[in-house]
Amino acid sequence: MVLVVASLDFGTTYSGWAYSFTHEFQQDPTQIKSKHWNADQFMSNKAPTCVLINSDGKTVDAFGYEAEDKYAKLAQKNEHKDWYYFKHFKMKLFESEGLRTNDMLEDATGKPLSALTVFSSAIKYLHDDLFKTLQNGTGGSIFTEDIHWVLTVPAIWSDIAKKFMRRAALEAGIETGQLTIALEPEVASIFCRHSKMTRTATSSSVDISTFPPGTRYLVCDAGGGTVDITVHEITPDMRLKEIAKASGGAWGGTQVNLQFERLIDTIAGCSVINALKEEFMDDYCDLMATFELKKREFKDSSDVLFRYPSSMRKMVKKLTDASLEDQIERSIYKGKISRNRDKLCINYDVMISLFKTTIHNIIEHISTLICNHAERQIGHIVMVGGFSESPLLQRRVKEAFRGQHIIIPSEAGLAILKGAVIFGHNKQSIVSRIARFTYGNDCFTDFDESIHPISRLYIRKDNKKRCAGFFSKLVEVGQSIPVDYAAGSKKYYPIDDNTGYMAKICATKEKAPKFADDPGCFRVGKFYVDCEDREGNIGGAMISMYFGGTEIEVKASLLSTGEETSATFDLPD
Template sequence: MATRGLLVGAIDFGTTYSGWAFSFLNDFHLDPTKASVKQWYSSGILVTEKAPTCLLIKSDGKTLEEFGYDAENKYRELADNEMHEEYYYFRRFKMALNKKLGEKLDRGMTIEDEMGKSMIALNVFAIAIEYLVGDMMKSVNDTLKTPLKKDDVHWVLTVPAIWTDAAKQFMREAAVQADLLTNKLTIALAPEVASIFCRHLSVDTAISGGNISIAKMPVGTRYMVLDAGGGTVDITVHEIVNENSVKEIQSASGGGWGGILVDMVFENLLIDLAGPEVYKTFKRDETDDWLDIWCDFEVKKRSVGPENNARVNMRFPLSFSKTFEEITKGNLMDAIKASKYAKDIEFCGDKIKISASLFKSLFEHSIGKTINHVTSLLRDANVRKIKTILMVGGYSESPMLQHAIKQAFTGQDVVIPIGASSIILRGALVYGHSPVSIRERVLKYTYGVDSHKSFKEGTDPEHLKVIGANGARCRVFSKHVEKGQIVKCNEPQVEKSYKTRNKFQSAVDFDIFATEQCNPRYTTECTLIGKLEIDLPEPEEQPGRRIKVSMTFSGTEIIVKAVDEKTGKNWSVFINFLG
């Protein structure tokens, strides 16, 4: 079994909650599920194995004041004393990286904090990762006689499987900016590591699923992994290869339908009640009260279930009603009574009472999107016969989502491990110690490079014509791998040979393209995702020098290998997806 050193550290950087864990190699060999997981406290009370992904950054844009629950509490305190405007307060910013193929993502991208102030996104992510790494190293060294350095650790950073290659690279660069060595860092896909971890769990470690155990399923069994987090719902289908390995048989898919979509619906409800100007003013001028609303809503959101029929009572500051009156010159209670919410919402002092039906309806959009997508996947021939759905991720702990999945898919066993929110964190440790756990993946896109072929008059577009030493040529797409193709991890795919086009050519540039089409002819039908630049020693007088190019899907990132046939020199580089 391949391993990566004596200590592996895992960082689960989530949209709503984040955390870290570590495990030593000896402990892993004795029990792969054993892990030291950070226990996060709020106001002295043990809360969770993950903390809110909240950063309070000083006005210099560089110094972290607080993280997690401490950031929430400190910002509330600052807001109460009207001192919060001197700080940046970021929460749920990870969704800025949830892009589609072709959507721009670069190192200079900025994101806004909760009050609309901007910072370079890469800096924000790096500050968060740096804190989590430092916090873990302090905990590790508190238990050792001889302190370790972070370079002694192999780090695993989890990302959604549906993310683009550019987003994955962005996270790697943020980690490197946080002073992690790139050769000591693995980017892992969240549903994959969760699936690997559950291969080691017994039946009694699940809160749902009857007597189903992922660990005891025979070789060849296929099952769906539904990773429902705060930001995204990430779905893959795996087949068991052996005791320690799985392979992907359906490429990752999903969307931004996680728990914060419920929050967005609730926020729209508040805006609908009072108007956008009232809500914006309340958030800006009564920030501490605004924070209180969201803290209470998070508690209610996590606890409400389909069987709840009683009204949901939440703390609701009087300052909200006061802001409404100051701006509209009207009464909020009167406005509600005259609205479509008359039967579902009522105020009583500093509380709001919401009917169970209205509160549960906040989940409909998120759950509906998820169920529709799973339903469409189950129509696929590779997926149709699966009998098990494994639910992991923080949002999978929601009684509303659990019930909806079970009701919608009665033909499948729904397995929900105990502590579904920390399964990804623990699975990242297993993957860090044993990276061969994933044998094969299914490609989401077709990948290739910009090449040239003989120009076909009347067929090829004139604007793609290139005149060179060999006459009229056309810029075309040279396919290396195809969407839906199964690739073995860490093995080169389809080596192709390309020729230089100019005399004394000292360098070759390859534009790397991706597309959702299977067989495009032109690169104009594709998305430019990166570049590969190669310097050629001893330039030749005549064009036609051959360069062999292949792609390797190593782990979660793409490595391009190029070989100069003349010298035998080779290059192996990660594609630069950020330009």
């Protein structure tokens, strides 16, 4: 029996955990406890997604603010090079369409370590920290089997990326049966539906929790790494139906940080950022931490003044044989950026330019989605995720969509974390989703000389001609897929004298692929289907695809007896 639902929001920039007891949820779904992390001079609802691993490449020494602080102190004494320090590594799962079991990641100094080790170490820290809190709060009366865990992922991630996170969670000690993978914009939407929100100054007076059936609204989940956007409709039974497949891109807050690094290199006239990483890692960390704070509070009405490390000035002199002041005067930012002792003053127009591309991409994408649904107007935009707390992003979205109600909960950065807890208690909140890919089975079909190349010809033992590598479609991209029953089913039979066949599930963004190895097709997983029933008879089996749990589940049932087996897909090496 599940006594507690616990969520882990493992973000690109910040991470955290939350939980609620089953009896508390039944009384009030919004009574959710989350951790307050200790920073130097303040408390935070989340901690930086930074993990510091000992030189053995296995043992986690620190996470979050503690990892940042300890690594900076090690770097200050030049003792950091044997340690492994990882930050912003979650983006690798988006950039590469998913990591494989044997893939490696490079730490802050370029040392390789198993990606599975890095991810599982971070998840394990969050898992252990939450479990310890529960143990302390209940006098040790909570056990691992009493907890159901929910791990959040972007909806635009690939199936391989989701599988990798499940594997990493298993390595961290979370059993498969006790884990749900939840989609971030989906659970944020669920949270907003349950919560009477205290709005920010830029929010409209509309409350999503009071929306009637038939209302459509857009959810923009702007995080540190990616921006996830989808459209939901409220059903007659007050559940949610996805009507536009999740889409988005790498337009999160970290892109602004990258623009800032390029700005510093530009005014310095050299690669001073890399030089700081190599020789003064502690100063680089301090510089970026300072910028992160300025970025989060920046509006667009005043210049920004912030402290920079003295080592940066020394490195510029060493690399260019010129002072930082001279380099600024020679740069394209002359008159817009100035130095005053240990501080840089950046003109607000320059600061705005750091956000420009990222905000433009977000607004353009939202505009496209709204235009695509012009027949049923989307009148509401809900902004969640840590980057949604940016005053500049809020203002730009509000200016761009004056005809829509812009809703920004006061806990925009916690909507995913807390919504995941609610989803873990009640997975029936979602009625249907939209397929992001076309899925099918790599199989044989009757050979047709007019359309099938001779290279695919296979002649069976009974001399019948078959075409190999045929893409047998089960689900089409853009199709509405139910969560309560199969989204697509087809019958398949063994070939020759075989007693079964290998179901090889593939996917593509194309609507009508011909073959399983067409350009753009990729393998999702495979499993063997034994077509021999208990009486020794060999027949066919029905392959069915389900999407109810946010991850793909494939089932095969024998046509003769109805006996059923579920697929378990392993990650490719």
